[in-house]
């Protein structure tokens with residue numbers, strides 16, 4: 762993907778929990794129209810395991826015309842020809858990720874306040890993941906939820922897309938877009954759904970409707 766193209770509004774992130782089936786869920790989400798897949802692999806997995814899974818998923822993304830991003834392991838992103846990567850506080854800094862992945866890669870950085878958002882923008886981020894928006898049990902050790910208001914303030918601080926993450930569901934995604942987020946990222950809302958295809962369709966409907974509504978009200 763060319764990083765100058767608009768970034769999709771629904772980022773589906775693979776579930777690292779034991780028993781999750783990332784390939785089945787990703788196939789369903791992509792078939793339903795998810796525009797972005799982020800491959801997130803638990804730290805205990807070897808690079809070879811991460812490579813094998815990511816290669817399968819990048820090929821699926823190609824089949825469906827979706828953007829494929831790789832969380833943390835930028836060498837895996839390069840090796841499989843992914844569109845870019847996502848980095849946070851414990852990963853390579855955004856400016857170094859840009860050196861690794863190159864000038865046209867899609868590079869996301871995690872931020873939790875407007876000051877960090879501006880710094881990541883200056884460092885060369887293409888988009889920001891901002892959260893946790895709401896409470897989540899998917900990841901341990903996160904700070905308290907910051908809510909839609911703070912996500913909106915982050916979005917207002919930068920001129921790149923902001924993606925709200927953390928506890929996002931079809932019931933809450935619209936609030937984040939209304940507050941100013943470009944889109945949302947989800948793990949559990951799709952991975953734990955009885956029907957990941959239907960859950961993706963519902964989230965896409967909510968996000969696209971909220972974005973249209975926001976456009977009309979400006």
Ligand SMILES: Cc1ncc(COP(=O)(O)OP(=O)(O)O)c(N)n1
Nearest residue numbers: 847848849850871890891924926946
């Ligand atoms: C879209 C998006 N936003 C935030 C994150 C979190 O990244 P990070 O802080 O590096 O934490 P891990 O995902 O690596 O545990 C994300 N992955 N995606």
Ligand SMILES: Cc1nc(C(=O)O)sc1CCOP(=O)(O)O
Nearest residue numbers: 892893897899927928947948949
């Ligand atoms: C991986 C991740 N990062 C977050 C952050 O706020 O940085 S929240 C999160 C987990 C998102 O999973 P779910 O959609 O199931 O809440």
Ligand SMILES: [Mg+2]
Nearest residue numbers: 833848849852
């Ligand atoms: Mg990370």
